[in-house]
Ligand SMILES: Cc1ncc(C[n+]2csc(CCOP(=O)(O)OP(=O)(O)O)c2C)c(N)n1
């Protein structure tokens with residue numbers, strides 16, 4: 082199995098881009114390109130990655146790179162893939178990398194269609210849990226309680242009042258060949274999943290938690306630690322669903338969720354009651370992830 086030490090030296094997403102210090106999605110883009118290499122076509126809709134990877138006149142991508150509109154990542158990659166097939170180029174990986182806003186909200190119609198048709202593409206959602214590029218607005222992937230500019234902290238309400246939308250489950254319900262969740266703070270697990278996605282054919286969906294120091298309000302050197310705590314508190318479960326079988330890849334330590342929340346300014350205003358509500362959510366989420374895993378035959 083490939084580990085972080087085996088990664089090639091060549092970069093196809095190079096340094097010199099304009100991401101914020103400590104940007105989780107920038108780390109992810111680098112790792113994705115180290116796994117997939119030169120024979121790759123990338124599509125990105127409007128998001129931070131589009132902006133910081135290609136701030137005119139510079140371009141960090143060393144492979145063909147496309148952008149059309151916000152809504153249509155999945156259908157654009159499906160079209161690129163089909164065109165390449167016609168040209169006899171079955172050796173090229175076609176990857177769409179979209180944010181949570183561009184996936185869970187704005188791109189979900191095209192995503193659902195391409196998944197249902199089992200298009201031969203890889204769709205990666207980098208989950209930084211808000212519309213960061215336009216100034217930190219809530220998405221359906223923003224967690225309960227989080228401050229954003231559209232879920233402000235005031236007297237009437239404090240932060241987001243809804244829980245995070247579970248997109249990986251929506252993708253499992255499409256019965257595609259591969260669905261995986263990962264986090265940049267667990268690099269070997271992430272690499273194994275990217276490697277697997279590279280080998281499998283048909284529709285592949287990966288949702289990768291990528292902390293954002295700017296939007297989550299934590300110091301840039303804490304990106305990896307925050308991601309680790311998201312997993313070890315049970316806020317984010319690492320699992321994969323492959324040809325109808327689901328497996329949980331990491332058993333969380335179930336550290337009290339407060340340890341995760343208190344590192345981030347976006348949760349600073351939470352009351353004790355809110356923290357308890359999030360802790361209850363974590364418990365329910367873990368139990369239901371386990372139940373789903375049992376139903377899909379991968380857990381005792
Ligand atoms: C149709 C359309 N609506 C809105 C926008 C403005 N817009 C550009 S980037 C962005 C935020 C994207 O959020 P997300 O997909 O989560 O990626 P992130 O910025 O967090 O990296 C928005 C709303 C747009 N470009 N096109």
Ligand SMILES: [Mg+2]
Nearest residue numbers: 180181211212
């Ligand atoms: Mg986002």
